[in-house]
Amino acid sequence: MAFSQSSRLGRVCVAPELCDLALASDETWTTMQNPAGQDYDFFATIRMRDKLIGWAIIFTPLLAMLLLLKLCYRPEPIEPRYVYGCYASNVAPRILIDERLISFDNSRLSPTSYEVRAEKQGYSIYMKANIILDRTTGGQFAFVTSPYGTSLPLLPEHYSEPRYLRHLSEFSGKFYVFSRQADEVVYSRMTPKGACLTQPNAR
Numbered sequence: 001m002a003f004s005q006s007s008r009l010g011r012v013c014v015a016p017e018l019c020d021l022a023l024a025s026d027e028t029w030t031t032m033q034n035p036a037g038q039d040y041d042f043f044a045t046i047r048m049r050d051k052l053i054g055w056a057i058i059f060t061p062l063l064a065m066l067l068l069l070k071l072c073y074r075p076e077p078i079e080p081r082y083v084y085g086c087y088a089s090n091v092a093p094r095i096l097i098d099e100r101l102i103s104f105d106n107s108r109l110s111p112t113s114y115e116v117r118a119e120k121q122g123y124s125i126y127m128k129a130n131i132i133l134d135r136t137t138g139g140q141f142a143f144v145t146s147p148y149g150t151s152l153p154l155l156p157e158h159y160s161e162p163r164y165l166r167h168l169s170e171f172s173g174k175f176y177v178f179s180r181q182a183d184e185v186v187y188s189r190m191t192p193k194g195a196c197l198t199q200p201n202a203r
Helices: 016-033 048-072
Strands: 085-088 093-099 103-104 112-118 125-126 131-135 143-146 151-156 171-178 184-191
Touching: 125 171, 131 151
Parallel strands: none
Antiparallel strands: 085 093, 085 184, 093 103, 103 112, 112 125, 125 151, 131 143, 151 171, 171 184
8 A cells, every 4th residue: 555645735646646646736736836837926916006005095195194283283472582582601791682782791702593492392592693602711611613503402390301391481580501511500580671681680
């Protein structure tokens, strides 16, 4: 009695006729799974037009949703008046922010314009000039030119992280700026009005 084993399902044949039938079935199965000696690709039988339609059905709603979010989401209107005033630090020159300009005390740099930005988290003042604090002698800092602009993150009241600031009306009157050496210099508002540069006390 002849015994043979089919490769697909591990069958054991007890007759040559059955073995031949099982072998033919296995060959047919292998051809279906691996046509022309290649791995079977379901998408190979789909026309390009149908593929494009399918991808469009999948991605069109996602793109439409992203577009609606971009069009509908608007940052809260910003009123710069919330940041007007004189700001002082123990280790850096005073800063005066008015309706149009930011001025620095004891600095040879010209005043610079600015804008108040709604960031992803909180708000910040962005100076439209390449200026940065640089460490000098005695642990003090001075404003110098830089390849990059400087951002002043605004701090909300009772917090030390600007991401908690939801509206400029919650501004605590403090912001910080990183120096060229990565020192964090905190500024506090002395008064919301009046000139303060080169004066011992703000008016």
